[in-house]
Amino acid sequence: MNYFYLVPVASIVALIFAYYFFKRMMKESEGTEKMKTIARHVREGAMSYLKQQYKVVTAVFIVLALLFAVMAFFGLQNNWVPFAFLTGGFFSGLAGFFGMKTATYASARTANAVRRSLNSGLQVAFRSGAVMGLVVVGLALLDISAWYLILDHFVEDADAGHKLVMITTTMLTFGMGASTQALFARVGGGIYTKAADVGADLVGKVEAGIPEDDPRNPATIADNVGDNVGDVAGMGADLYESYCGSILSTAALGASAFIMNPSMQKNAVFAPMIIAAIGVFLSILGVFLVRTKENASVKQLMDSLNRGVNVSAILIAGATFGILYLLGFTNWLGLSFSVIAGLLAGIIIGQGTEYFTSHSYKPTRGIAASAQTGPATVIISGMGTGFISTVVPVVTIVLAIVISYLSAIRFDVQNMISAGNLSMGLYGIAIAAVGMLSTLGITLATDAYGPIADNAGGNAEMSGLEPEVRKRTDALDALGNTTAATGKGFAIGSAALTGLALLASYMEEVRIGMLRLGDDVLELADGDTVEVAKASFVDFMNYFQVTLMNPKVLAGIFLGSMMAFLFCGLTMNAVGRAAQKMVEEVRRQFREIKGIMTGETTPDYARCVAISTKGAQREMLLPSLLAIIIPILTGLIFGVAGVMGLLAGGLGAGFVLAVFMANSGGAWDNAKKYIEEGHLGGKGSEAHKATVVGDTVGDPFKDTSGPSLNILIKLMSMVAIVMAGLTAAWSLL
Structure with a gap:
């Protein structure tokens, strides 16, 4: 039976339910005229920013598509790649837009x-957050299934299962389009939102002493716009490419691992797609399970969201056994445990992130307590907490890698890296990444919920709604801070597993590149020869001398590690420069526009929106383009061995640094929220002012640099994969 058609069906069902939830939300009233006016300002600002961003991204995409077309003309790339690249970027942008x-x-x-x-x-x-989650998985599965059907029809039959290898490696390249779009969305949106947020906090809260989201603050609308362009459009594009990358890299590794077993090869390609398709149906079920009681605490609200996520995860874990058994895998039991390892890793990382960032727990309360001695101790305590918080996700990912690998090879520890076991083990790691992301429809809903709740609180404050309403929106907002931090931890964890799978897929793309160039035989160092078409991963690693004793690999590792820190430095400084302009503008308006502080005059919100938009567009280009240029240059100078080192170094350093930055920022934010609830002196106290400084420092940590790192990891891998033919053809060293 051909189970593949579950994939397009699931994509259509996801989009239908996304539309259903959207229409249900639109039937709700926007409230008073003032609430409607504020919402309209935010909506117009967000759409205006996105329009400008898409203009810049379109220009970059046209240049890159032309480059790929030239490479295809000279036989260095598959003819389908320019089109696949464009559709990947288009659907990623479309998901963020919706x-x-x-x-x-x-x-x-x-x-x-x-x-x-x-x-x-x-x-x-x-x-409403579920609309984001379901649109992402729906469009991703639609794109994947459409490209499979197109390529299956047009790619010529080849011997020994090579047709499926050609199809899956070609499909993998559309992930570069999704990654490129995601990085621009994350970096640009992150710079936009944090420039506005820092300006609003430093001048509004600290200098003027007015509440957050006070309508007298000129940067308030820009801040609310930023929540949408950074944490909704940016996160949606980010997880779209993670989702696609995990499915496509697993499919490519499955085509390679089962190349000598044609009867199972197609099912190995279909398995990650079908697991993701079943996850769509179970995510929809989970969405309907989320509800809470009145006067619930933040912890009880979190339990309500976790109920939907955990039920979906448990059901997909059970369904995986049936899926892999029906697909005919001889080791269906072991591969099912690989999937469960990925699922459990996602849940543990989420819980660990919640512990270190929620003010219901000791670490964040400790940061709040340190505020009694000033901002310096808040910064020190927050950084220390962030460093310590890396232990849980890193150990969890290590265990997930080992367990998923060993499960796939039936715990054959004595022959872990033999040719056949290595391919199957890597397939096990890749399918673990699919397991982690299989219920993305609901896990992304919990993340997109955060900025919606945050904006709801801002609307309630600016509209002057009664204190009881603001108290409820504060509870939803505090929960949103935790779900946003949890979502970032989840995204970073999935990037680690997906990045490892892409590392293996890179070598498969090198194989295809060599065959396209007419290199049919590998001459190994010991004098043996092996056909490129039949060479194993071990053969390729020996041929390109990918060992720690090779200076090209070491050079790549250092460059990859440096890229993580360089990228953070560039994006942090970009936020600083854009925030400085925002601070100056807010101060100017307070100084020059009479009647703002008394509420008699409306601030010039549009000017602040324009400053954030212009700053984000200008500042996002350099870090984003470096992520594309560095892997190309590394390949041209150091060859395949250097690229493998670059990707490994970027993956290791980028993963740990991203966790540290996201968790530090989340903890600083919730320490401020804890004091604002009336603890340790409450709003306006010296301790509160100290935590505002900590939160301001943490803003670019958690919303710009940290989350962008997981895209950097995958984009560098995707660029390397697309450029594999050129790297295989020529390098300086």
């Missing part, structure tokens, strides 16, 4: 629903 459009319509409706009850507000915000 998610952000929904979020900008949902914030006022959430604030108005909270006037009825806390549960009503939670449901509107969460189901």
Whole structure:
């Protein structure tokens, strides 16, 4: 039976339910005229920014597509790649657009629903977030299934299962389009939102002493716009490419691992797609399980969201055994445990992130307590907490890698890296990444929920709604801070497993590149020869001398590690420069526009939106283009061995640094929220002012540099994969 058609069916079902949740949300009232006006300002600002960003990204995409077309003309690339690259970027951008459009319509409706009850507000915000999750998985599976059917029809039959290898490696390259779009969305959106946020906090809270989201603050609308362009459109594009990358790299590794077993090869390619398809149906079920009671605490609200996520995860874990058994895998049991290892890793990373960033637990409360001695101790405590927090996700990923690998090779520890076992083990790691992302429809919903709840609170504050409503939106917002931090941890964890699978897929693309160039035989150092078409991963590693004793590999490792820190430095400084302009503008308006502080005059919100937009567009180009240029230059100078080192160094350093930055920023933010709830002196106290400084430092940590690193890891891998033919053809050393 051909189970493949579950994939396009699941994609259509996901899009239908996304539309259903969107229409249900649109039937809700936006509330008072003032609430509607504020929501409209945010919506217009977000769409204006996105329009500008897509203009810049379109220009970059045209240049890169022309480059790939030239490479294809000279036989260095598959003729389909320029088209696959463009569709990957288009669908990634489309997913972010739909998610952000929904979020900008949902914030006022959430604030108005909270006037009825806390549960009503939670449901509107969460189901609006589910639109983002379901659009991402729906468009991703639609793109994947469409490309498979197109290539299956047009790619000529080849011997010994090479047709499927050609199809899957070609499909893998459309991930570069998704990664490129995601990086621009994450970096640009992150710079935009944090420039506005830092400006609003430093001048509004610290200098003027007015509350967060006070309508007298000129940067408030820009801050709310930023939540949408960074944390909704950016995160959606980010996880779209993670989702696609995990499925496509697993399919490519499956085609390679089962190349000598044609009867199973197609099922090995289909397995990650079908697991993801079943995950769509179970994610929809989980969305309907999320509800809460009145006057719930942040922990109880978190339990409500976790109920939906955990039920979906448990059900997909059980379904995996049946899927792999029906597909005919002889080691269906072991591969099922590989999937479960990925699922459990995602849950553990999420719980670990919650522990280190939620103010319900000791680490964040400790940061809040340190605020009593000033901002310096807040910064020190937050950084220390961030460093310590890397232990849980790193150990979890290590265990997931080892368990998924050993499960796939039936715990054959004595022959772990033999030719056949290495291919199967890598397939096990890749399918673990699919397991981690299999319920993305609901896990992304919990993340997109955060900025919707945050904007709802801002709308309630600016509209002057009654204190009880603001208290409820504060509860939803505090939960949103934790889910956003959890979502970032989840995204970073998935990047680690997906990045490892892409590392293996790179070598498969090198094989295809060599065959395209007419290099049919590998001459190994010991004098043996092996056909390129039949060479194993071990053969390629020996041929290219990918060992720690090779200076080209070591050079690549150092360059990859450096890229993580260089990228963070560039994006942090970009936020600093854009925030400085915002601070100067907010101060100017307070100084020159009479009547702002008394509420008699409306600030010039549009000017602040324009400053953030211009700053983000200008500042996002350099770090984003470096992520594309460095892997190309490394390949041209150091060859395949250097690229393998670059990807390994970037993966190791980038993963740990991303966790540190995301968790430090999340903990600083929630330490401030903890004091604002009335603890340790409450709002306006010296301790509160100290945590505002910590939160301001943490803003680019958690919303710009940290989350962008996981895209950097995957984009460098995708660029290396697309350029594999050129790297195999020529290098300086």
